[in-house]
Amino acid sequence: MNRQELVAQIRLKKSFLCVGLDTEWAKIPAHLLDTEDPVFEFNKAIIDATRDLCVAYKPNLAFYEARGPQGWISLQKTIAYIGTSHFTIADAKRGDIGNTSRLYAQTFFETYAFDSVTVAPYMGADSVQPFLDFSNKWVILLALTSNAGSADFQFGVQDDSVPLFEKVMRKAMTWGTPESLMFVVGATHPEKFADIRKIAPDHFLLVPGVGAQGGDLEALCHYGLNSEVGLLVNASRGIIYAGNGLDFAADAREAAADMQRQMIKLMS
Amino acid sequence: MNRQELVAQIRLKKSFLCVGLDTEWAKIPAHLLDTEDPVFEFNKAIIDATRDLCVAYKPNLAFYEARGPQGWISLQKTIAYIGTSHFTIADAKRGDIGNTSRLYAQTFFETYAFDSVTVAPYMGADSVQPFLDFSNKWVILLALTSNAGSADFQFGVQDDSVPLFEKVMRKAMTWGTPESLMFVVGATHPEKFADIRKIAPDHFLLVPGVGAQGGDLEALCHYGLNSEVGLLVNASRGIIYAGNGLDFAADAREAAADMQRQMIKLMS
Numbered sequence: 001m002n003r004q005e006l007v008a009q010i011r012l013k014k015s016f017l018c019v020g021l022d023t024e025w026a027k028i029p030a031h032l033l034d035t036e037d038p039v040f041e042f043n044k045a046i047i048d049a050t051r052d053l054c055v056a057y058k059p060n061l062a063f064y065e066a067r068g069p070q071g072w073i074s075l076q077k078t079i080a081y082i083g084t085s086h087f088t089i090a091d092a093k094r095g096d097i098g099n100t101s102r103l104y105a106q107t108f109f110e111t112y113a114f115d116s117v118t119v120a121p122y123m124g125a126d127s128v129q130p131f132l133d134f135s136n137k138w139v140i141l142l143a144l145t146s147n148a149g150s151a152d153f154q155f156g157v158q159d160d161s162v163p164l165f166e167k168v169m170r171k172a173m174t175w176g177t178p179e180s181l182m183f184v185v186g187a188t189h190p191e192k193f194a195d196i197r198k199i200a201p202d203h204f205l206l207v208p209g210v211g212a213q214g215g216d217l218e219a220l221c222h223y224g225l226n227s228e229v230g231l232l233v234n235a236s237r238g239i240i241y242a243g244n245g246l247d248f249a250a251d252a253r254e255a256a257a258d259m260q261r262q263m264i265k266l267m268s
Numbered sequence: 269m270n271r272q273e274l275v276a277q278i279r280l281k282k283s284f285l286c287v288g289l290d291t292e293w294a295k296i297p298a299h300l301l302d303t304e305d306p307v308f309e310f311n312k313a314i315i316d317a318t319r320d321l322c323v324a325y326k327p328n329l330a331f332y333e334a335r336g337p338q339g340w341i342s343l344q345k346t347i348a349y350i351g352t353s354h355f356t357i358a359d360a361k362r363g364d365i366g367n368t369s370r371l372y373a374q375t376f377f378e379t380y381a382f383d384s385v386t387v388a389p390y391m392g393a394d395s396v397q398p399f400l401d402f403s404n405k406w407v408i409l410l411a412l413t414s415n416a417g418s419a420d421f422q423f424g425v426q427d428d429s430v431p432l433f434e435k436v437m438r439k440a441m442t443w444g445t446p447e448s449l450m451f452v453v454g455a456t457h458p459e460k461f462a463d464i465r466k467i468a469p470d471h472f473l474l475v476p477g478v479g480a481q482g483g484d485l486e487a488l489c490h491y492g493l494n495s496e497v498g499l500l501v502n503a504s505r506g507i508i509y510a511g512n513g514l515d516f517a518a519d520a521r522e523a524a525a526d527m528q529r530q531m532i533k534l535m536s
Contacts, residue, residue: 069338069344104330122388
């Protein structure tokens, strides 16, 4: 899905919601555990319940990897079930030397046909470029993450100039364009969105950290929204584990609808 | 495998060689492609040919992931085949918020029973800690990587103090000990090993970049070796693709033996 199509979907649905499919075995409702593939059955129900309310789905790879080879089969089925109507994000935070990053890119863009993958910047240009070499695919680069540990290195001022997260963004903007590159900016730093929009006025930002991690949607939208919306706000646990009984999908729908109602107001 | 056992293996074998199992489908010798699991058959032959010459094996996860679920089955079989005689490294470069890193740790330490996993530091303490919480397991944290892109951020001086790679090492040394934490330091920066040994005299260093990437074993050993050796030097392509015919395993053995002969001299 290209930028124009993504923006059109956001406007059509009045939503910039991304649903994070962090499907943890221990949290799958009991009545699904007898099915052949409980992870896929859970995801399928969540997707059916939220499809019209969100524009993107973001499986977090850790939750699939932890299930062994079967986890990757569940992931494949999930991606196929989502289809091409939604922007898909492999939240994998990969990044390695060039020949290795090329294989990670093949994995997520070809073997699993995701639209995008999250990438860690620590290893620099040649660890990111192989992902950008795929046409009509996206890199979503970690800039300012939502966790407490973001303070350890990302705010460190580099070479008397700018904080590391800003240096990452400025360098990466010479590698990719707003058509191929987004940034991860955590909702737990709402005060930083004004600075970030000065650095990257046009790039889409993938924003985790609303909900379970405590980020405030209204505060980040105040500075983060741009003329093409420019945000994908992710919620994972707050939606997919809104309930855990027979009605878990309806509970998830209600949680997603609540966020989408807030988004309608913030977009207008 | 704990530190004491690793050092004992190194002394016994007079080798601190790690063989990187970066098994790429396109490079598997033709005669193996008719077998049920060519990736595993290739690895098995390489392991048989090098077992007495090395102390560690490092599968690079990208090469397995790119094969879909089958790749993870090949990986499982490979790890089982290596057994407990060698130190095993999941070269995965993972790192995410705490609840996600915990699942990555489970994946590599429990589902696949690796001794260690490479971790990217960008997200800070709470992205690394869940890996350190497993007893008798190791984090191998990226410090100074071997690729050209290492110059983009890792050398940037943070907060008027030290380069980012040094800050990463100094912080991480407050999270883990020489019994649970190693660092990745690329062989392509031999001039940095003296500085690095001042920062971390006791920690093991995993050193990629000898061979295909051009690093010089003698130069890095000059400063990198410590009283317990303290180095695991990895070679991947230079060993496993030393030949590509029927005799590929014998060619790999010769390449590994050549490195081990250099190591005997450097250790004495």
